[in-house]
Amino acid sequence: xxxxxxxxxxxxxxxxxxxxxxxxxxxANNCLFIWNGAxxxxxxxxxxxxxxxxxxxxxxxxxxxxHIYSDNVSFDPKGNTDLLANxxxxxxxxxxxxxxxxxxxxxxxx
Numbered sequence: 001x002x003x004x005x006x007x008x009x010x011x012x013x014x015x016x017x018x019x020x021x022x023x024x025x026x027x028a029n030n031c032l033f034i035w036n037g038a039x040x041x042x043x044x045x046x047x048x049x050x051x052x053x054x055x056x057x058x059x060x061x062x063x064x065x066x067h068i069y070s071d072n073v074s075f076d077p078k079g080n081t082d083l084l085a086n087x088x089x090x091x092x093x094x095x096x097x098x099x100x101x102x103x104x105x106x107x108x109x110x
Contacts, residue, residue, distance in 0.1 A: 001020070002035065003034045003035065004035035005039065006037040006039065008067075011041040013041070013044055016045070016046050017046070018050075019049045020050045020054075021051030021052050021053065029052035029056065029088070031047050031053075031054050031055065032055045033057075034056070034057050040067070041069045042068070042071075042100065043070065043071045043073070045073050047076065047086070048076035048079070049080060050080065051080055051082050051083075052084050053083070053085055054075050055100060056087070056090065057089045057090065057101075068103065069105055073100055084096065086098045087100060
């Protein structure tokens with residue numbers, strides 16, 4: 001799944017996102033890929049069975065270039081044998097993390 005929209009409104013709630021990723025193409029190595037400037041709310045969602053990473057971010061600035069809000073997100077600790085980390089950033093030195101970044105917007109409750 002790829003998100004590439006600067007509009008608010010992309011929401012994943014009570015989802016099971018599984019079986020994503022392949023061995024080639026940096027945007028294809030994830031179950032969910034979030035492009036620079038994209039907005040996404042991810043709540044009550046479980047990630048499992050991905051090749052390389054569960055969530056990837058393409059961004060020139062890993063702290064401000066996307067807008068993410070997450071709550072109750074889990075990653076299958078077993079993953080696949082090729083799983084390198086839960087979260088991956090397409091920035092210099094390609095940092096990884098085990099959790100999604102801190103929330104950097106307040107969702108609209110309407």
